[in-house]
Amino acid sequence: MNAAGREILAGNTRAAARLMRDLDDEIPAAIRTLKALYRHTGRAYILGVTGAPGAGKSTLVNRITTHLRKRGLSIGIVAIDPTSPFSGGAILGDRIRMQQHALDEGVFIKSLATRGHLGGLSRSTIDIVNVMDAMGKDVILIETVGVGQDEVEIVKVAHTNLVLVVPGLGDDIQAIKAGILEIADIFVINKSDRDGADKARREIETMVSMSNFKEGEWKPPVLSAVAATDKGTVELLEAVDRHHEYIYQEGNLFRYRREKARVELVEILKTRLIEKAVSDLDANGLLEPLLADMAKKRKDPYTISEKVVDHSFAFHLLNGRKPGSTKGKGRRR
């Protein structure tokens, strides 16, 4: 364990903040620290908050934080806002609604920009959650970027996913579509003092009732809230507590951890493999000629990719077996 790692385990917020920035900026040395911290993770409870832009995610995160602090729990917040596709800049404004916690040493807030990553999180989100976990935060709240219908990455990262719905966002067909409405562990009809709240609630309830739940399986409750006035937050946290109990039942927690492990591994592999493939092609002087051939329509990207993939893997190095002994799993010759 290096010095930065030890300081973070001891709760040094500045060291943690610097490591988080380094991870977000993809500084290679930061990964070394994270490797050492990784086995100290897995203790925090991770709560995802997602919903359309303006649904009240930041306001709700602020309220939840207040209530959890009263229980004496320490809190980490990861709040994600979009990066401009034109300038690469971003305005990260989620702190505005959380400033009452700015001086509370039990609350650590990190604002992140998506930096072109799709799925509702930033590429670095899992890394940063891991740092907060290693710091000893009891609960980590992840506020996704304002989502549409398909940004569902949060489902694999959080123990409990809150999906915020606000009244007046379209007809009932919206509620039967796939996507974010499928990932909720708890639905929150926020701004429920507005017209159309009852209708929105009925639509979501109908949608939930159309799904088949097995015996003992979690059925997402549909709750009403007005985050701006703190209405409904206590009931919401009671539902979170019930889901917490459910997740910690025998078997469920391991399943969750394995799924999260899968996402972590796949995400890191995705980045690393693409990077390595492209830079190796380039280093061997192959990239530009291949691109030129494609531009002239002499070669197609499917064949090139197949060849690159077939010649890249050496799984036998992972488990000591000979190449070719891995069956299935997309390896065809």
Place this chain on the structure above:
Amino acid sequence: MATAKGKGAVVATPKRAARKIRILVGKPGLDGHDRGAKIIARALRDAGVEVIYTGLHQTPEMIVSAAAQEDVDGIGLSILSGAHNYLFPRIIQLLREKKMDDVVLFGGGIIPDDDIPKLVKKGVDRVFTPGTTIQEIVDYVNERIRPRQ
């Protein structure tokens, strides 16, 4: 301001991302005129900066705490209340206490010319006064503020 060239941001080829400049923009003190701060935040966004916007009525302690958690390279403050001779030095003092001297502090607002040299002497890197163009501030940030190593 925004040029729609789409250059650099939406990364098509997976290369190691360079560090981005991160700047906290906030309004300490009691005045509620945040238009200027918002325009600066927007202009810096268009210049490729990640701006952490903390909003109105911030105390120096809140600003420095947020700057530490967000690991920013610079802090830009808009002060129109006349309290600049307290707020700037207090923030500098807090930055020093937290060993965050490398964070560049700049600001602007209704600040009398006579006060500016005193503020600069105390450690404010630059003070902008009414009439400053947005481009001047963007140029200043690009030239003066580097992402930390």
